[in-house]
Amino acid sequence: MAEVIMPKMGDAMEEGTLLKWLKAVGDPVSEGDALAEIETDKVTLEMEAQEDGFLTNIFVEEGAVVPIGEAVATIGSEDEVGKGAPAPAAKSEEAAEDAAEATEAVPGAEEATSEQEEAAPAAAEGAADQVADRRPGERVRASPLVKRLAEEHGIDLTQVAGSGPNGRIVNRDIQDIVSGKVPTPKAAGEAAPSEEKAAAPAADVSGEKVDMPRIKRVTGERMTESKTTIPHYYVTFAVDMTEALAFRKQVNTALKAEGGKVSVNDLVVKAAALALRDHPEVNRSFVNGELYQHDQIDVNIAIALNGGLIAPFIPAADQKSLGSIAKMSKDLGTRAREGGLTPDEYQGGTFTISNLGMFDADEFIAVINPPQVAILAVGSITKTPVINDEGEIAVGNIMKITLSADHRALDGAEVATFLQSVKKYLENPMLLAIG
C-alpha cells in the first residue's frame, strides 16, 4: 500500500487542514484524481492521487490539521481496502525528513541556519520566551539533561528555541520554564505558540470564542513579527489626483469597447513600479541583517478576503502596460476571493501596496510585509481646497499616501525622494502611459 501524505505546497507551509474528502474508502482512484480538498496557509487546493488503485484507508477526519509529510490515507489494491493501517509514525518521520531535505535545498534557508549558529553564543539569556524557529521536519536537538527535564516537566521541546551549537536546546534555555518563570509550552497539537501567548490572560476574557481562520492566524503572526522587530517609520505625501482622474476617464472611455477598466489602484501600482525603477533602494529585502537587491519589480496588492488578507503580486509591474496591470489585478482579486490562487502567485513580491481608498479611509499607515523594506498605504481621493499655482483657492482631489519604511534599510531622505517620484508620476499621468 502506498501512503498519501500531506504535501508541501510552498516554503512556508508546515501543516495543512484537510477540509473535505472527495473520495471514500473503497473508491477506485486513478493517478491525478482529486482525493481531498486541503487548505494551506493561504489557499484551498485539491490533493491528487499519485497512483492508481483503491483508497484503502483514511487516517484523518475532515477539519484535521496535519503536519506536512504525515500520512492521511493509503492507496492499494482492492483486497487491501480497510485492511490494516501501516505504522504511520515510522514512515511519516521518513517523509518529514524528505520534506526537511527539500527545504534545505532552498538557498537562503541554509545561510540563515549558519547565521543563527554564529549568533548563538551571544543569545545567552532570555531564549526561553522565544518561539522555536525550526524548519518543518527538522530534528529537535537538545542536551540529554534538557530531554530528561522536558519529560519530567511536560515541556514540548519543539516549541523551545535552542541557544547552543546548531540550535541545540541547553539547560539555560529551559530553566525559566522549569522554574515556572515562563509558562510551559504545550505540545504543538494542543496549542499553537501564538495561541499560547494569547491564552495567558484568558482568565478575565469574556465573550464567546470565535473560530479564527487559519489565514488570519498566519497573517497575525507575520504582522506581529514585523511590527515588533522592524523599526517602522512613516512618511505621508498629499497627491493631487485631478489630472489622474481625468486621465483615467479618458483611458476607460477608450477601453470601453474591449470591456477593460483601469482603477485608481492600477494607476498607483504603475506609478509605484516606475518610482521603484528610479529608486532601486526601495526594491530590496532585509534578511538576517543583510540587504538584498531585487532586479525585478514585483508589486503585491493587499486584497481583503472574507475573514483574512492576501497579497498576490504583479510580476515586473514596471514593464507592464496599465491595461495589463488592470487585467491581471482584476483576475488576481477574483481568484483570491474564490481561494483559487496558487502559492507562486502570493509567495514573493518585492513591494506592497495597501489601498483603503474605496472604503473612504482618509489616510492610514500599514505594517511592513517582511522581508520587504517598505509598504505604501493609499487613502481615498477627497475633494479639498487647495491653493493653485496662480495663488487662488481651487478644488483639489487630494489622495494621501503613506509609506511605512524599515529604518534598517531606508533613511528618511530616501523615502521622501521615492514618494516625490510616485507623486510626480500620479500628477503627470501621461508618464504612466509612456513609462
Next chain:
Amino acid sequence: MAVMTYRDALRSAMAEEMERDESVVLLGEDIGIYGGTHLVTNGLIDQFGPKRVIDTPIAEGGFTGAAIGMAMAGMRPIVEMMTWNFSFLAADQIIQNAAKLRYFSGGQVNVPLVIRGPNGGGVQLSAQHTHSLEGFYGHFPGLKVVSPATPEDVKGMMLHAIRDPDPVIFLEAGALYGIKGEVPEGDFEVEFGKARVAREGTDVTLIAYGRQVPMLLKVADQLEEQDISAEVIDLRSIRPFDKETIVESVRKTHRAVVVQEQWRYFSVASEVCAVLQHEAFDDLDAPVERVSGAEVPAPYARNLEIAAFPSVEQVISAARRVLYLEK
C-alpha cells in the same frame, strides 16, 4: 597536623612503615648512599642500613624481578624507578609477572610490591623522561595505580600501598615534590578507589589527578571571578577507579572538563568521558571536554614544554565551552 613537603611526607610514610614492619625494604638506583636522585630516600640508609635500603645496578628488569620474587616470598619491597620512564625496561616483569601471578596461582601467591617514582613532566627533562604512564598501567588488570597530588595523600596512600596485598604502581607528581601541605600526625591510610573533592562548586566539574590538581584550583579561583562556580575533583586513584564521585558531581553541575598531562587518545580522560556518558547521560548539558598534552614527544625547550602541557587558559576556555559561553 604538621606542615611538610610532598617529598618529606612520602619519605616519612616509608620510614614509619619500615620501623613498624621489618619486611619492608627499599630497592633502586642511587637510593642509598646518594640519597635518591630526587632525595626522596635521603638519610634512610643511615637509619635502616644497606640491607634494607639497597642500591641496585642500573638494571630495572633485574631488580624489579628480584623485588617480585621477594614479594612472593612474603616481603614488602618498595622499588624506586628513578623516573617512571625507565619502567619500560621492567615492563615485562611488571605486566607479565607482578600483575598476573595472583591470577596464575589461583590466589595462592600475592605480590605485595610497591613500585614508585616521579611520573610526568614539567621539569624540563625532555621526551624520554617525561612520560605520563597512568593510562598505560591503568590498562592492566592485576595492577593498582594511584597518583596522589598532596602531601597528605602521598603519605596516606603510600602507607595503604605498602600494606596492600597486590602490586601498586605509585605515580608521584615529580613537579610537586617541593610543595607543602598539612599532613595528619601518626598512622593513617588513604584508601584506594576514592576520589577527593578538592573544592566544591555548582556550575562545572573540573577533573584531574597529580600535577594538574593544583592548577585546577587556580582555574577555579579565576572562574569564580567570572561568577562561575567550579567543582574540582582529584581522582587520585586510577585503578580502582571511583565512578561515584565524578558522577555525583556531574549530576549537580551537568558539565565536566577532564584535564591530564598525558596524550588525549586512549587515556584516563577518555575513560572519564566514557564513564560520564554512560552513568550520567541524562544529566549532561554539554559534551565532556578533554584538555590534554599536545600530540608530540614532550619538548625540552622551556617555552615549548609549557606550550605542550595543559594551561590555565586552556582549561578556562574549555569550562566556558561546556557552559556555552564561548565556542
